[in-house]
Amino acid sequence: MNTAFPAADLLPKGPFDLSRLGRGLVFAQALPAAAAALTPGSTCAGSAVVQAPPGTGKTTLIPPLVANLVAGAGVPGRVVVTQPRRVAARAAARRLAALDGSAVGERAGYTVRGESHAGSRTLVEFVTPGILLRRLLADPGLDGTAAVILDEVHERGLETDLLIGMLAEVRQLREDMTLVAMSATLDAGRFAELIASPETPAPVIDCPSALYPLEVRWQPPAGKRLDERGITPGFLDALAGLAARGHALALAEDPTTDALVFAPGAREVAHVARRLRQELGTGTEVLELHGQAPAAEQDRAVSGRSPGGLPRIIVSTSLAESSLTVPGVRLVVDSGLSREPRRDAARGMSGLVTVSCSRASAQQRAGRAARQGPGTVIRAYSEAAYAAAPAQPAPEAAAADLTAAALVLACWGTPGGRGLPLPQTLPAPALEDAEAVLRSIGAVDAEGRATDTGQALARIPADPRLARALVDGSPRLGARSAAEITAMLAGDYRPAGADLVRLLAALRSGKDPGSRAFSREVLRLQQFARSPQAATASDQRVGTGEAVGYLVALAFPDRVARRVAGASDEQYLLASGTRAGLPADSPLRGHEWLAVADVSRAAGRAAAGTGAVIRAAAPLDDGTAEDAASQLLVEEIIARFDGGKVSARRVRRLGAIELASTPVRPAAAQGRGAVARALAEQGLGAVGWSPAAEGLRRRLALLHRELGAPWPDVSDRALLARLDDWLGPELEALASGARASDVNLLEPLRRLLPWPEASGLDALAPERILVPSGTQERISYPDVEDDAGRPVLAVKLQKCFGWAESPRIADGRVRLQFHLLSPAGRPLAVTDDLASFWSGPYSQVRAEMRGRYPRHPWPEDPWTAPATARTKARM
Structure with a gap:
């Protein structure tokens, strides 16, 4: 691995000795290119994207490089560097201070939630994204800040995404401020446009990998990693066993080897750590690293083994996946699982779920073992599971609760992020829910702008x-x-x-x-x-x-x-x-x-x-x-049309929780509303169609389909849209206590008949039709919502002998379809062309049926045979 250092005269002079800081770090080779890109007055106006693999030293070298550049340009203020986690911010500040030979808080310091080691002499300050967001809201010009470096932007944390858009706007007003985005893996071109402009994107500074050779072992334990409850205890026990055995083998080859075990959450970390302590006893120091651990324990886990100290196994969440180099780690044991936010819009909740980590995350984890020498990763899952995993982790904005982010954007003057150069547009449903919450607490107004209360809450x-x-x-x-x-x-x-x-x-x-x-x-x-x-x-x-x-x-x-x-x-x-x-x-x-x-x-x-x-x-x-929760208290009368009758109750509730319910007599308006809601939800079937009403409705539907106006549209949609025109008196009766069984929709439907055209209804769409046998047979009309259905005449075949011309209805536009039936009423044939049927298929029907129904006529010549409903003996 080549770590040749550039000549000292190629590096900018300033408060930090870059030659000393970069000794042994691969990224030192990229310092001249970075200095050229970031020098104030260059074509990119002091912005850049740094893309370098883990362990190259970008987090250690870029901040002091920028500090030297801004000091040389006479730009007042410190360099602020964001780290996605508190432990990473503390560790980065301590490493830079140690290499610089100064105390933490002097030239290199940090500020995280509840803790600050930075003063007036601090030149480089490491902070979490939340700290910088609040500073921006308090001071949009960032007075006293000469440069901002956003590290690990590939993780796509929500706060870092917001900072990219907000700082891009700040740079439009402050051309003297340097802005750098850094990552191990990212869409470099996209971020280069975001922090500068699509027309003149920021330059991209690359650096070769710093990894040593890495051996990959696939060792999936028997049994499932996940079940309906989440990660299985059996898998966690197996993970601890893999770590114990793998570490023992590694120590046999190199006693200085420490191990890093990845588990998805704090509970799983504690489980694995406890099993390792039980199995290994006092001969190995087992440390836990996660966001809930005290700061002192986190710092101890990311520090190297003390001289003469015990071998170490650090059990960590994804916190150690990037932005941290844990000294001495040459073995990684990866569960292949991570805890990611997921938003459940149906239930109105967000939470963390255990899922397979992305392939990019798996590569980052494995790389922890090969930063300081040849290493090994044991993957407690199969190659097939790795291949099936997503390529990249989902951005936090895609699944997280956006309430805090929406308030930040409202206070910034860009409600919902509209017009802000964000890495991606925030999901509209989650954003709408967040803005609804903010309106409910008085933080934003109806247009989404921050109120005085919102500005105060954001602080x-x-x-x-x-x-x-x-x-x-x-x-x-x-x-x-x-x-x-x-x-x-x-x-x-x-x-x-x-x-x-x-x-x-x-x-x-x-x-x-x-x-x-x-x-x-x-x-x-x-x-x-x-x-x-x-x-x-x-x-x-x-x-x-x-x-x-x-x-x-x-x-x-x-x-x-x-x-x-x-x-x-x-x-x-x-x-x-x-x-x-x-x-x-x-x-x-x-x-x-x-x-x-x-x-x-x-x-x-x-x-x-x-x-x-x-x-x-x-x-x-x-x-x-x-x-x-007084704002959720509601007392109302709820009227329902259920079981064919209107009823009402006075209900007192807290949101969806019913506190009390008392039967009451509904007012007329409440009754009408209950009937209207039932009709809208259940259709007109909530009242019920009698056979006669349904028959008339189907006849009218066919005429409307074939002839159009003035024959009315009688679909559910059309009838519900004009209830008062045809069902007004019946609605009033139902609202006043009448039962649905007392209402016949036949007469209301007749109110829709057009006059004088209604006099021709029976000719255009007759209920029955005279067949050659002399009987009146009922026509079955298609369902109202069936746009292609045909009217059907189901009639016994013998009643139609001699009938050559298939009748038409609807002013000759629609030919009846015949369902010709056996003497027992079973279907024999379907046709809308009687002449063709008598001349062809009838002979086959006759051959099959005459033996089954010998008492009924099956003449060879159906054209001349008398139509009849009688048997041969009674003809």
Whole structure:
């Protein structure tokens, strides 16, 4: 692997010694090209896309390079670098500071949620995308920022996508600001146009791979990876076994080898880590790396093995997939699974589901093993499963809840992202749902523009619904209590079952691993909760149990839930109309009311047959539920036309949850509305067609089809559109209490007959027709909605002897179709040309039927035989 360093005179001078920082890093070869592209005053005006494989050193070298360039150009301000995760931001700042020989927070620092190590002398600051978004909303010009570098844009995180569009607009006003997008794999041309312009896209800086040789082993365990409940425990046990055996073999060859195991979520990480500790004992250090782990544990996992330290196995979520190099890792064990957001529009919820990771993610994971030397990846799945996986992970915007993003865009002045150069248009259904939520909390107006309330909520580092609950709940709960509950709901804390009251108690006590971060977050949120009302609310403050449920219900009123009476399992009906199950081991079982903070799609026993499961909630009583979700309280009279009669009830409900129902007498207008709704939903069959009415309707339908006006359109659609014209008196009768059985639609239908043309109805579309035997036979007309059907005359064959000309109706436009029947009434032939039938097929019918029906006439010459309905003996 070639790591030849460019001559020092090719690199820009400045506060950072690039020659020292880039020693041993492959990306150092690309520094001259990057410097030429990013020098202020160049043709691209200081923008570029950096495309380099993992481990090349782009995250380490591009920020100090840009810092030197802007310092040389006299542009004041620091370089801000986004990292998609807090642990990555901290690790990148520490690595750059270590290589630079300075303390973290001096020349290289970081700012993440609840923690900042950056000061007035900081030249390069690593931040999470959320931090930079809030800075942009507070200061759209980004004063004090000379350059922004967006790292890992290929992950297509929602906040990073928003930053691309917003920063592209900032650069139109600030040509002195440098903007760089970096990634391991991405659509470079597309991003080059987004951060610059389609006419003059930003240059793309490439770098060769830094990977050493990599051995790939396919070792799928027996049994399923996933079932209806998600990832199977058996697979997790097998994954731990693969990791233990693979690491033992690797240590035999190289005692310095550490291993990295990928599992989809924090729960699975904990399971695998626990099994590894049980199997390996104290001879191997097993570390967990995921978003819910305390910062100190995350930092320890991404640091190298200490001199003389034990061999290490790091069990991680996709957090370690990119943007991090974990020193010493030469073995990767990949489950091939990831946890991705999915939005369930039908149930109005979003959640994380376990799916097969993309091929691009699998390649990123495998690359972790070959960054510092030859490595091995053990894939706990088959080559066929890899080939069937999607090529790229889905962008977060395609499946995530867009409420927070919609508020950011509204505050930016581009509601819905319209006109903003985003990597992709936000999905319209999810965006409409998000804007509806924002309107309900007063954050945006009818046109989607941010209100003063929305601007204030956007400054609070929490989901807009939680931010609104924090502000509204403070007067009753007190600023401290409201901030604690909001911090718990907004944070990545390991849940203690599904009971949020217990979780809050653990966080307050300091016993929960996340307590320290929780305390910092509470102090930060408390300043947003303070208000004149909150400061004097001591007499209104309530106990912890009620307080948690109250604030959760304030934030998510549509998730207030009531237990379904009579359900075989613990089923709850949410105010939104969704049903969800409560896991069998939940301490919340038995509560009548719950305020639900987290509900997601699920299958199996935990969902109790509902398709959704309550992950986190707090108990609630009915009074608090009505108070917190008062905007969903409705009292109305509901009239229904059911069973052929109008009935009504006075219903009081909380969203979809019925609180009380009392029978009442409907008003006339309510009765009319109930009948109209039933007709619209069920069609005119809700009233019912008598045989005579249905016969007239079919005759009129045929005339309308063949002759047009003035014969009326009597389809369901047309009749429902003009109910008052023909059914007015009957509707009034039904609305006033008459039963459908008392209404005959024959007379109402006659009101539609055109005059004077109606006098010719029986000639144009007769009910019956005289056949040669002297009897009147009924014509069957086609269904009203059948645009190609023919009128049918079903008649016994013997009644038609001698009938040569097939009759026509509808002013000669339609020829009757004959269904010629046996003496027993069974069909023998279908024809609309009697002459052809007598001359041809009749002889075969005669040969087959004369033996079966010997008492009836089957003459050789049907033309001259008398038509009859009698047997031969009675003729």
